[in-house]
Amino acid sequence: MSTTTMHLRSPAELLAAVPYILGFQPTDSIVAIALKDGRVGLTARIDLPAPDHPERAVDALMPALLREEPDQVIAIGYGDSAGHAATVLDGFAAVLAEEGIGIRDRLLVTGGRWRSLECADPGCCPPEGTLLEQDESATAVASEFVGQGVAPLPDRAALAAQLEPTEKARLVGRLLDRPRPRRVLQPRVVAGIWARVLDPDEDPPELMAQDASWATRTLQDVGLRDGIIAWLTPGTLKPADLPDDVQAVLKLLGPAPHTSGDPSVDLRLRSRLVRLCTLLPDSHAAPALTVLAAHAWWHGNGALTRVALDRTLRCDPDYRLAQLLTLMVDQGISPTDR
Structure with a gap:
């Protein structure tokens, strides 16, 4: 798994990084960040529960945190009402303490300001809070993420909207609804299709409807679907366990993208997978969405x-691999836990 090291030295810097870690600006949310050996581990977000049900934050976040076995946790509440978010943070912190997990900090973010509930010094943490944009080092953190080609979306809805089908999906759907060709595609043809779909160049050609439809047809073969996942996510599956024709496709695709040592390659591959998913109507999108997930x-x-899993299960509630991945995400299982 590719990683980028960044040193966060203050709550302001951490708060600047959270939207980039999540992929969107959190609002009305509780975010739990697990710390282990001084490193940021699991970062989990849920919608801020109703004021009369603060225990729902505990029910949603604790299973994954317990599995992570962190040394400490930073809990962040985002909300329009400081009292509401603070109440949820208090209940969450109490359960963490009962489990023997230390609280590094509880941060409250409201009205464009933040303050620490663990700090009673008004000189350090004024009661009215500190403006999020006030810290120059926090701005530097954001700039570092932008330099890596990472930018957060306004909210989670905007992230989900990026995976919805575009107008072109109608054309791809018509191609996919045609009778399935009887001929079996040779490995070199399948590899050629996927090489075009997953073109990692900085300025790749537009993904054509014909390639999108053929790539989607190939994913109906579970072995090939698993092979593409194995190629994209080394270590999740053993290539030797895949069918011979799938192994032939992977060999023709060449070295896996993670061997490049360039994180931007992975970002471009993700962008191509997202584009493929937007070209597919719901009736045909589940396999490609699961590869993206x-x-x-x-x-x-x-x-x-x-x-990605939300749309997958909307398209096909019984899609088994999506169900399995959802279970793993719910339990806080990371790829390194396999």
């Missing part, structure tokens, strides 16, 4: 994994 999960992008 697996790729996002392997790279630690929980927000994209979730929205």
Whole structure:
């Protein structure tokens, strides 16, 4: 799994990084960040529960946190009402303490300001809070993410909207609704299709409807679907366990993208997978969405994994691989836990 090291030295810097870690600006949310050996681990977000049901934050977040076994947790509440978010943070912190998990900090973000509930010094944490944009080092953190080609969306709905079908999906749907060709595609043909779909160049050609439809047809073969996932997410599946024709396709595709050592390659591959999913109507989208979810999960992008799985299960509630990935995400299982 590719990683980028970044040192966060203050709550302001952490708060600047959270939208980039999640992929969108959190609002009306509780975010739990697990710390282990001084490193940021699991970052989980849920919608802020109703004021009369703060325990729902505990029910949603604790299973994954317990599995992570963190040394400490930072809990962040985002909301229009400081009292509402603070009440939920208090209940969440109490349960963490009962489980023997330390609280590094509880941060409250409201009205464009933040303050620490663990800090009673008004000189450090004024009661009215500190403007989020006030810290120059926080701006530097955001700039570092932007330099890596990462930018957060306004909210989770905007992230989910990126995976919805476009107008071109109607054309691809018509191609897919035609009778399935009787001939079996040779490995070199399948590899050629996927090489065009997953073109990692900085300025790749437009993904054509014909390629999108053929790639989607190939994913109806579970072995090939699993092979593409294995190629994109090394270590999740053993290539030797895949059918011979699938192994032939992977060999023709060449070295896996993670061997490039360039994180931007993975971002471009993700962008191509997202584009493929937007070209597919719901009736045909489940396999491609699950490939995208697996790729996002392997790279630690929980927000994209979730929205991809949400659309997958909307398209096909019985799609088994999506059900399995959803269970793994719910339980906080990371790729390294396999």
